[in-house]
Structure formats: structure tokens, C-alpha cells
Amino acid sequence: MPGAKAAGIRAELDTRIDLATGLSIFRFALQREFFFQPGQYATLWLTHNGETIPRPYSIASSPSETRILEFYINLVENGHLTPSLWDPEVMHSLKSGREDASLAITGPKGRFVLDLNDPRDLIFVASGTGLAPFISMTRKLNEDYLAAPENSRSRTVRIIHGVSYSRSLGYRGELEALHLETQKNPARKLGFFYCPTISRPHLDSSWTGLRGRAESLFEDSPGDMTPNPLENAMREWVRDQLSPATHVVYICGHPGTIDNTVRILSARGFKPDVDVKVEKYYS
Ligand SMILES: Cc1cc2nc3c(=O)[nH]c(=O)nc-3n(C[C@H](O)[C@H](O)[C@H](O)COP(=O)(O)OP(=O)(O)OC[C@H]3O[C@@H](n4cnc5c(N)ncnc54)[C@H](O)[C@@H]3O)c2cc1C
DSSP: OOOOOOOSSEEEEEEEEEEEEEEEEEEEEEEOOOOOOTOEEEEEEEEETTTTEEEEEEEEEEOOOOSSEEEEEEEEETTSSHHHHHHHHHHHHHHHHTTTTEEEEEEOOSSSOOTTTSSSEEEEEEEEEGHHHHHHHHHHHHHHHOGGGGGOOOOEEEEEEEEEEGGGGGTTTHHHHHHHHHHHOTSSSSSEEEEEEESSSSGOOOSSSSEOOOGGGGSSSSSSSSOOHHHHHHHHHHHOOTTTTEEEEEEEEEEHHHHHHHHHHHTTEEEEEEEEEEEEEEO
């Protein structure tokens, strides 16, 4: 939508964390408060060179942060908006408030949110930056738990994050810490299990964790790889424990991951929208 006008909240770059080439976390400071539910997205309207380009991005921050919004974004070469986010001049303008580039944010939008009345355990399946809404959900769930652990119901959250290389595992430290906290404290009523998986292990020699695309963990067979103990444990858990009676699955990111996971889970009785909820980033 080149030339579109943004009537949203003016935003400036607060912090940018570069994780890998073309993969960053952006934190934008807003001129006024912004309220949303974890899982929703906002539209970024970037104006540069006289052109305004809007694109939707899932919000990664917790809704308790109302004046800063965090986004987890990857560069799409030849894309319309993202190359500007990797342009140092544009970033400098967004940080300093210079007029040659500006950012406005509208929203929130989207129905990819947690159903607070659903007591089932949660499975989050993300590919790439599709992790963003699950970071917001995880932060909010954990904040609510820490505010009143005694009021929490017993629940587990499994976060499956598929990327090509381990260096693209954004938020790894934060999710590993929650995983470790759960392991150290089995009485913790809200348990987090972080399950990162990489699809190009042959190019990542130090990696000893789960291998394959996120959806492959739901399949009985590991394909042509000899499974490692972690993969065996994961598949055993999927085979013996995963059921729509006890679990609701949220999937976000690349269309292939979403379509394949939905197909595999449908064969196991998971119904779209009821037991499996999806957010596609592009088609
Ligand atoms: C609800 C929603 C939430 C989203 N949240 C995020 C988010 O949190 N983080 C994020 O990085 N992106 C997110 N996206 C994608 C984002 O809106 C843009 O599509 C993406 O950043 C590319 O924008 P662009 O203008 O640079 O490229 P465009 O000019 O829009 O796209 C160029 C081409 O690249 C394809 N494409 C779009 N996204 C990708 C991608 N990630 N990888 C490979 N090819 C792609 C498109 O199909 C298109 O053909 C979300 C999309 C939706 C619908």
C-alpha cells in the first residue's frame, strides 16, 4: 500500500538487538499507551523517501509494557518494508526523531490469542519469527503466575521453535531460563518446556539437540536420521501424551509449518480453531 497514510501512534526506536544476519529484535517507544492481548499484532507504518509502507507484526512484548512494543523481525531481501529496517540511515532517523523517516503504529488486531477459559496444557509451535506472539504469551503467563503462584492452576507450556541454524534461535536465553526453572522446581504449577529444533544440523556441528523442522517432531518417523535420545523422548511424549482432550496447539509463522502441523494433528483428532489455532505470516 505505497502512499498510504498512517494515523497511528508515533514511535521511535528505543533498542535494537541484532541476533544474526537479517534477524533482530526491535523495541519501539510509543508516544502514548497501547493496550493489547498477547498474541495480537500491530501494524508498522514506515515512511521513508516519501512513501509509507504498512506491514503487520506480532507483538513480542508483554501487555504489561504499554509504552514500548517489541517485535522480532527477519529481513526479507527484496521486500518493501524490511530492507528499510536494516538501513542504518533509517534506523538513525527513527532513533533521533529526524524527519526523513518516521514510524507510526496502529492496532492491535488479530484473534490469535489465548482462550483464558480453556484449562488445557499449551503447545506453541513456531517457525522463525513466528515465535514472537508466543514470547508475549509466555511473558504474560509467567508474570501472572509470579504475581500469585498460589492461585495458579497446574499447567504446562511446551514451546517448539524451528529454525534453520541454532544462531537464529531468538529468545533462547530467556526460554532456556524458564525451562531450567521448571526443571529445578517440579512443584512449580506453571511449567515451561523449551524445545528448539534446527533443520540444518549438518551445517551446525556443535548442535546436539532436536533436529528437523518443527512439524517433524509430531511425526512418528524421524525420516532418514538416526534419532538421538532427545528426539526419541519427544516422539514418545507426542505418541503417548498429546491429545486434544488435554492439549491445545497454537502454530505461528511460515505457511509450510502451519499446513503440515495442522495436517498431522488433524489425523490425530485435533479440530481446526477448537484444538489448533494458527497465525500465518504469508502464503
Ligand atoms: C499477522 C501477521 C503477523 C506477522 N508478524 C511478523 C513478525 O512478528 N515478524 C516477522 O518477521 N514477520 C511478520 N509478519 C510478516 C510481515 O508482515 C511482512 O510480510 C514481512 O516482514 C515482509 O515484509 P516486506 O515488506 O519486507 O516484504 P514484502 O514486500 O511484503 O514481501 C515480499 C515477499 O516475501 C514473502 N515473505 C513475507 N514474509 C516473509 C518471511 N518472513 N520469510 C520469507 N518470505 C516472506 C511474501 O510472501 C512476499 O512474496 C507477519 C505477517 C502477518 C500477516
